[in-house]
Amino acid sequence: MLVPCRMSGAAALLPLALLAQAALSSAYVTSPSSLSGIRTNFASSVSKSRRAYPLSWARALRATATKPDQKSEGLGFDSHKAVDKAPDTLCRDGTANTAMRAKFEKMLREAQDYICKSVENVDGGAKFQTDAWTREGGGGGISRVLTGGKVWEKAGCNLSVVYGSMPSEALQAANDRLKFGATDRAKGYAPGERVPFFACGLSSVMHPKNPHCPTMHFNYRYFETEGGVWWFGGGTDITPAYLNVDDMKYFHGTYKEVCDKHDPEFYPKFKKWADEYFFIKHRGETRGLGGIFFDDLNDRDPEKIFEFAKECAMNVPKAYLPIVEAHKNDPFTQKEKEWQLMRRGRYVEFNLVYDRGTIFGLKTGGRIESILMSLPETARWEYDHRPEPGSKEAEVLEVFRNPRDWV
Amino acid sequence: MLVPCRMSGAAALLPLALLAQAALSSAYVTSPSSLSGIRTNFASSVSKSRRAYPLSWARALRATATKPDQKSEGLGFDSHKAVDKAPDTLCRDGTANTAMRAKFEKMLREAQDYICKSVENVDGGAKFQTDAWTREGGGGGISRVLTGGKVWEKAGCNLSVVYGSMPSEALQAANDRLKFGATDRAKGYAPGERVPFFACGLSSVMHPKNPHCPTMHFNYRYFETEGGVWWFGGGTDITPAYLNVDDMKYFHGTYKEVCDKHDPEFYPKFKKWADEYFFIKHRGETRGLGGIFFDDLNDRDPEKIFEFAKECAMNVPKAYLPIVEAHKNDPFTQKEKEWQLMRRGRYVEFNLVYDRGTIFGLKTGGRIESILMSLPETARWEYDHRPEPGSKEAEVLEVFRNPRDWV
Incomplete structure (x- = not known):
């Protein structure tokens, strides 16, 4: 049976919304790839020469990537098909560099299981519904x-x-990448030429009901181009409607601890990057109270970055859930609920106006429900709303306007 | 006292959101201009030669338009100041072409009074709050x-x-203008050069509570550049959550009648233009059920276009209010309310992702509350919502996907 896929959604960052593109239209699918034939020539594939890749992959990518009926700005994906159960890996076999791809996918699947189970435990009510799908050319x-x-x-x-x-x-394209040291992602390709790539990511947005429980977003991903360029990206950030300094110290502190184990420069750099990325320019406010954000990370042994990304993903429940647990039964007023909904309006503004992945996804024909899954169920706009001076709302707005150091 | 202005807002179309730019920051203001000294040399000023304009205007425009501290993509407006009562005209005196400007402003002020009073009568509860402001260099x-x-x-x-x-x-910039016969608005100016302009417009969005009452938007405007190019633009369109064929026949029929009095080609052309402009590409749906939309209108005697624009604006209450009156007390279910809020989510998506004026306004530092006043108070996003086949929701969705001819 062909049913519409449920996929990457929640994509608040470019690469993950790109992933959301994978779901374009329904079609038939060949048997899923298996892990047999994995080659472990990671070292050669990171030599950044197109020739370092076996022709088989290059040919396969070109074959699926340049169908004449696809829009030129599209991602050149194959069509997809819902499946009852995802195969053990969604990576294609017999291609270069499969080791890191399969390893990253496996880690993300474990993280997905662990995070969803942890969230269900705290929720104590609803369960996650799962939809799986595969794609003809792999993925x-x-x-x-x-x-x-x-x-x-x-x-x-x-x-x-x-x-x-x-x-x-x-x-x-991504202006702020340049500030933080960008990779030449299109290396080996002329302007206008299409660059075949592989991407694997896990993306998430969680909007709680209680206005004293923050929204949380994370996204961890691994990219490779056929040109031999590879990089990791990701981050976890938190969006409360009200300020709780201890909670923010705890959330940021948890990620600082994770970062520091890998590189003492990571936390300050990635904290700043998050503050700059999640900025709603027309409001002069950040979307939330930040966290960490990184992209183009490829300046060291990929295994080391893998370990860092893994630890970031696996620490989502530890960094986020105790805060929700502590506040899920907090009493709240109608006014507090409305303030939360106005902050969700800001979330919508950020995602629809600035988020690179969302915009790109919408304009290039991605699967809408996946791309816009990051939007809250409800949002509110009051004309010219100004919190009363000295109020709790004014207090947190001040921090959205002037990002603070928490640890 | 300096208070933030309340201004053009509700700007769902480029030129009106440009107007919203007028409110950038607070400052002091000189005494308002008066109507004395109006010249009525419209004929010469439409000769489309920059030289047809008195140097006084050109000099004044350049003086206010190119302050070095303004961002290059900005609109080069003066700062503004709230006033207790707007002066009789907001147009500057002693400049060319003032006759049409002042006349158009006067007509819009009458239309604003008439429309707001008519809406208050139907509402029977709240009243419009009025805020007026002036700007140092005029306007x-x-x-x-x-x-x-x-x-x-x-x-x-x-x-x-x-x-x-x-x-x-x-x-x-405005791709769809080209399809419908665009004006060379920047005539006389090199690429990159700033074009001083005058604009006057009335813009409105009204979101009723009852899901059986449609949202309505309209916008009528007059533009001139210092290069001597002038044009009219505008339109009225309707966004119901549920299909009522008789209501749509009535709304479109009212505007067809207005159009036909001026040119039998207007309604079919402007109806199609509205269907194309108010299209949410990523959803494959129109925002609502259309109406009329036109821009760059300058192919005949400006007095004739003025009369057309006037009749369009003055017919807003006749075209819209009987529909609201008929349904304002309709019973509705929670499910119907939620569907209305989901359609408002689409309204938000259109305005934040596609509307030229909104995007431009947000990215160039306009007054946010004015630009985003067009957003509904509440909106909703349900993951992968699909109306049941045969339902009222499925019925109207079908029409959003396949615009229909109503008259």
Whole structure:
């Protein structure tokens, strides 16, 4: 049976919304790939020469990536098909560099299971619904969505594996990357040429009901181009409606601890990057109270970055859930609920106006429900709303306007 | 006392959101201009030669338009100041072409009064709050906002008069204009050069509470550049959550009648233009059920177009209010309310993702509350919501996907 896929959604960051592109239209699928034939030539594949890749992969990518009926700005994905159960891996076999791809996918699937179970335990009501799908030329996804929980209004956690291609300019575009040391992602390709790539990521947004429980977003991903460029990206950030300094110290402190184990420069750099990325320019406010954000990370042994990304993902429950647990039964007023909904309006503004992945996804024909799964169930706009001076709302707004150091 | 202005807001179309730019920051203001010294040399000023304009205007525009501290993509407006009562005209005196400007402003102010009074009568509860402001170099606005009415959740109707300047490319940019016969708005200016302009418009969005009462938007405006190019633009369109064929025949029929009196080609052309403009590409749906939309209208005697625009604006109450009156007490279910809120989510998506004026306004530092006044008070996103086949929701969705001819 052909049913629409549920996939990467919750994509608040470029690469993950790109993953969401994977779900374009329904079609038939060949038998899923298996892990047999994995080669472990990671070292040669990171030599950044297109020739370092076996022709088989290059040919397969080109074959799936440049169908004439696809829009030029599209991602050149194959069509997809829902499956009852995802195969053990969604990566193609017999291609270069499969070791890191399969290893990253496996880690993300474990993280997805662990995070969703942890969230269900705290919710104590609804369960995540799972949808899996595969794609003809390789790749696919496992989408998990919880709605109408006791604690969460809407929570999604989506895994995607994508083989696609992008115009080289689109792959490069991301102004703030340059500030933080960008990779030449389109290396080996001329302007206008399409760059075949592999991507695997886990993306999530969770919107709780209680206005004293923050929304949380995370996203961890691994990319490779056929040109031999690879990088890791990701981050976890928190969006409360009210300020609780201890909670923020705890959340940021947890990620600082994770970062420091890998590189003392990570936390300050990635904390700043999150503050700059999640900024709603037209409001002069950050979307929330930050966290960490990184992209183009490829300056050291990929195994080391893998371990860092793994620890970041696996620490989502530790960093987030105790805060929700502590506040899920806090009493709240109608006014507090409305303030939360106005802050969700800001979330919508950020995601629809600035978020690179969302915009790109919407304009290039991705699967809408996946891309927009990051939007809250409800949002509110009051004309010219100004919190009363000295109020709790004014207090947190001040911090959205002037990001603070927490640890 | 300096208070933040309330102005053009509700700007769902480029030129009106440009007007919203007028409100950038607070400052002091000189005494308002008066109508003395109006010249009536419209004929010469439409000769489309920059030289046809008295140097006084050109000099004044350049002086206010190119302050070095303004961002290059900005509109080059002066700062503004709230006033207790708007002066009789917000147009500057002693400049060319003032006759049409002052006449158009006067007509819009009458339309604003008439429309707001008519809406208050139907609401029977809340009244519009009025805020007026002027601007140092000329121009200003009168903003009227009704919130928490018996019938309307949020309704705004904003007049703006703007003297500003824009990069020539920005003035030209609007893909769909080309399809419908665009004007060379930047005539006489090189790429990259700023084009000083005058604009006057009335913009409105009204969101009723009852899901059986449609949202309505309209916007009528007059533009001139210092290069001597002038044009009219505008339109009225309707966004119901449920299909009522008779209501749509009535709404479209009213505007067809208005159009036909002026040119039998207007209604079919402007109806199609509305269907194309108010299209949410990523959803494959129109925002609502259309109406009329036109821009760059300057192919005949400006007095004739003035009369057309006037009749369009003055017919807003006749075209819209009987529909609201008929349904304002309709019973509705929670499910119907939620569907309305989901359609408002689509309204938000259109305005934040596609609306040229909104995007431009947000990215160039306009007054946010004015630009985003068009957003509904409440909106909703349900993951992968699909109306049941045969339901009322499925019925109207089908029409959003396949625009229909109503008359």
